[in-house]
Amino acid sequence: MYVCRTALAATLLFAASPALAAPPIQEHTCPDGLTVLVAEDHALPLITVEIAARNGSMTESPEYNGLSHLYEHMFFKANKALPSQEAYLARARELGMSWNGTTGTERVNYFFTTTTDHLDDALVFMRDAIVSPLFDEKELAREREVVVGEIDRNMSTPGYHFGHEVTEHVFWKYPSRKNPLGDAGTVRAATPAKMRTIQERYYVPNNSALVITGDVNAAAIFARVDALYAGWARGADPFVKNPLVKHPPIKKSEVVVVEQPVQTFSGELEWQGPSTTVGSGVELTYAADLLGTALSEPSSRFQKALVDSGACVHAHLAWSTQRNVGPVSVSFEAAPTKVDACVAAVFAELPRIKEAGYLSDEDLANAGHTIAIDLARERERPSSYAHSITYWWTSAGLDYYRGYLDHVKGVTRAEIARFLDGYVLGKPFVFGAMVSPEMVAKGLDRAHLESLAGLPHALAKPAVKIAKKGAK
Numbered sequence: 001m002y003v004c005r006t007a008l009a010a011t012l013l014f015a016a017s018p019a020l021a022a023p024p025i026q027e028h029t030c031p032d033g034l035t036v037l038v039a040e041d042h043a044l045p046l047i048t049v050e051i052a053a054r055n056g057s058m059t060e061s062p063e064y065n066g067l068s069h070l071y072e073h074m075f076f077k078a079n080k081a082l083p084s085q086e087a088y089l090a091r092a093r094e095l096g097m098s099w100n101g102t103t104g105t106e107r108v109n110y111f112f113t114t115t116t117d118h119l120d121d122a123l124v125f126m127r128d129a130i131v132s133p134l135f136d137e138k139e140l141a142r143e144r145e146v147v148v149g150e151i152d153r154n155m156s157t158p159g160y161h162f163g164h165e166v167t168e169h170v171f172w173k174y175p176s177r178k179n180p181l182g183d184a185g186t187v188r189a190a191t192p193a194k195m196r197t198i199q200e201r202y203y204v205p206n207n208s209a210l211v212i213t214g215d216v217n218a219a220a221i222f223a224r225v226d227a228l229y230a231g232w233a234r235g236a237d238p239f240v241k242n243p244l245v246k247h248p249p250i251k252k253s254e255v256v257v258v259e260q261p262v263q264t265f266s267g268e269l270e271w272q273g274p275s276t277t278v279g280s281g282v283e284l285t286y287a288a289d290l291l292g293t294a295l296s297e298p299s300s301r302f303q304k305a306l307v308d309s310g311a312c313v314h315a316h317l318a319w320s321t322q323r324n325v326g327p328v329s330v331s332f333e334a335a336p337t338k339v340d341a342c343v344a345a346v347f348a349e350l351p352r353i354k355e356a357g358y359l360s361d362e363d364l365a366n367a368g369h370t371i372a373i374d375l376a377r378e379r380e381r382p383s384s385y386a387h388s389i390t391y392w393w394t395s396a397g398l399d400y401y402r403g404y405l406d407h408v409k410g411v412t413r414a415e416i417a418r419f420l421d422g423y424v425l426g427k428p429f430v431f432g433a434m435v436s437p438e439m440v441a442k443g444l445d446r447a448h449l450e451s452l453a454g455l456p457h458a459l460a461k462p463a464v465k466i467a468k469k470g471a472k
Contacts, residue, residue: 033206047214050111052390066182080132107394158260166432204235213382273328276396288319
């Protein structure tokens with residue numbers, strides 16, 4: 001007789017502050033490999049049922065870029081148990097459910113929220129959707145255009161073009177792996193067969209996590225899920241046959257100019273940063289997070305030097321939590337007449353962060369407390385807590401999440417210096433600049449920006465790309 005592995009993971013991330021203590025996450029692994037995570041909260045008779053797969057643009061070669069996004073849309077369609085869209089929607093209304101899904105770089109998640117008395121029905125509804133989608137041709141044709149419309153709406157905004165172009169250069173060999181929105185042409189060419197390929201590779205129990213939060217009993221859920229999902233066949237590890245790509249480093253620093261109808265100058269310095277996987281700088285990911293939070297504090301030396309001085313309108317350093325190379329970015333904004341001062345101030349300030357006394361003990365402690373509060377806010381509602389759990393499970397793993405705050409609060413100045421030396425200072429970067437045609441005409445062109453960045457024009461790789469509004 002198979003004995004399921006069940007463990008109570010008391011994720012008391014904030015033991016030093018009992019009022020911020022996280023509800024325990026109780027963990028269970030089903031015979032088919034499905035991870036089941038439950039966080040009980042009996043304050044209200046509401047429950048959220050969420051499932052996530054380690055999928056997203058990190059798995060997408062150009063011929064599949066955008067299909068994880070399209071799959072997300074097709075999830076809320078007919079399946080073998082509810083064989084028409086009308087039947088699917090009618091059943092959702094009967095259960096009084098609100099639902100949605102999201103597609104990111106490393107996670108695709110789907111969630112339903114309803115009242116506690118519909119818990120079992122919601123579990124069945126989720127099982128049918130994840131296990132037996134039909135990918136009806138007519139519905140697929142409809143959703144292809146919905147997703148393309150979403151891409152078009154994003155392309156109508158200046159910020160989309162700016163972020164897209166910078167990413168294309170930072171992750172220059174495999175840019176599709178960092179583009180969860182997707183390519184419109186690829187989405188239009190999607191077929192049911194390609195949807196099945198995604199399902200067979202990534203929508204298997206051993207690559208998925210089922211999360212239930214709210215007014216529930218964990219032991220009862222574990223027993224019920226074992227029975228409900230018994231017919232969902234374990235698949236091959238999707239990352240053995242189709243391993244994640246290894247992003248090669250940025251070859252040399254370069255400037256990327258994107259012209260858009262904007263009123264202010266937006267700049268971004270971006271590097272390839274650490275990953276949350278063991279042996280790839282994972283210990284410095286905590287330093288990256290703490291540093292970004294500390295520098296965002298309005299009273300920090302960083303903000304005083306860049307913003308309070310009047311050089312920049314905005315300045316921020318951040319690292320994106322990812323298992324497959326999270327980017328490090330310093331974003332800043334300036335009035336057109338102060339671009340030179342802002343860029344010079346940014347480049348001058350970065351090496352100063354390592355100086356003794358730049359970050360005080362109080363600065364580090366306050367940053368740790370800010371992160372603790374932010375994590376607590378994610379748990380204010382069981383539904384948002386479910387999203388947080390699946391995010392950490394896919395991008396870093398639950399053990400990383402359990403120990404996250406302790407690691408963050410233990411970060412030292414030496415580790416911050418190691419992070420800066422390892423990923424930022426002296427490392428090749430992409431300097432993205434979003435400017436208006438009028439700014440370029442007045443001399444704020446690529447050659448001038450290269451000069452500000454200390455890059456000889458003759459040595460810089462040609463990288464000017466003008467993204468016209470509405471261009472495909």
